[in-house]
Amino acid sequence: MDLTLKIWRQNGPQEKGEMKTYPISGVEEDMSFLEMLDYLNDKLINEGIEPVVFDHDCREGICGMCSLFINGEAHGPGRKVTTCQLHMREFKSGDTIYIEPFRAKAFPIIKDLMVDRSAFDRIQRAGGYISVNTSGNTIDANAIPVPKENADKAFDAATCIGCGACVATCKNSSAMLFASAKISQFSLLPQGQPEAKERVLNMVHQMDLEGFGNCTNTGACEVECPKGISLENIARMNRDYLFASLSSNK
């Protein structure tokens, strides 16, 4: 395959970036998108050009490290796949492919296509956990009955890998799909109840502090989410926050 790649190059967080064009030939359709970028970087290194920086880790769709906004969509044209699960057979020889970083004020660019998503970690730290005494008398989780439906929904919410495609896709750079998944995975389970109110209030507060935008229910996040996290989670967060705000003591 012969391709024309248009890639965002930016030296550092404060530098000005721009799209640069790289013609590339010899790409095979069985390559994953990231393998194609590895192949490009090998060529760039041989030519004495600085390779393109991009995030990756597990390369099997579970770690949430890979990102990339490909041809105008987070994780490219496929559905329910991360960039590492996208293959070059989705493209045709002669195509021009635009590759950009996930863009949001809350995701500052580190270099080229790599962005800092630690805002998500801070939202998680604000309440995305349960406090359990682990000093030897831990209760077996299965000792507490959980309705099957709730267990399934909590599990579905927990499949969020925190990649940030929701933020990248949202025209408002809203993190509500992420935050709502991380809140829902606990609020659906009995173990999450003791801290439920504080959790939703704190995590939403942290999300606001990070400078993400507001949800306008376009539903784009759900479409582009590699894990298919449902908008139902955002409604649950909205509902929980409303009740928590009305009934909390602070």
Added chain:
Amino acid sequence: MATSSKGLFGSSLARKYWMAVSGLFLCTFLVGHLLGNLQLFVSGEEGRLAFNEYGHFMTTFPLVKVLSWVTYGAIFLHTVDGIMLAIQNRAARPVGYVKEKQSANASWASRKMALLGTLTLFFIIIHMKSFWYEMHYGSLGTDANGNKDLWTLTVTAFEQWWYTAFYVVAITGLAFHLSHGAQSAFQTLGINHPKYTPIIQKTMTAFAWLIPAGFVAVAVFLFVVQPGQNL
């Protein structure tokens, strides 16, 4: 876990609640407004007297006056809150994408709410100047019953093709605004349920197109029939 929250004022979610509540209230206002407009289908002296009587009632009855102030408040809140949200949303992505394929994952109306809302506000200002201002502060003649002749003002306005055309365009914009907003408000307020959400979505989509269709029908009727000429 210590709590930090801005509660029902200031947080991103709270701003959305206010958008949803004010928006849904304005939806109920539209129903009331349309019911009033339907009287314009009655032409002739009979229709004129009845419509002016209704106009008199709507501007003098205390409960309606209270409701009208709530409506002005809702429009103000919906506008200011909407502007604040739009500013925040734009600030959340200082550098935009070079290539973005928004149509792949979201409807046109859902992406253009601020634009459609601005168009609607612009329309409301002109619409209130045309009728509300004239009724309250203008020098309208009176009909046989001594009521201000709002009917003649209304039917003559819609005799002009450009006025009717502007009205139809603006109401179409409102329809698109409602097509996303009316059902989206429920999601914002956390009302999402596998059994009821499909019903809510269908009902509010029907609402979003049928109510504006009613407004347009009255306007087109007035333009075609020209009841002011046949009196």
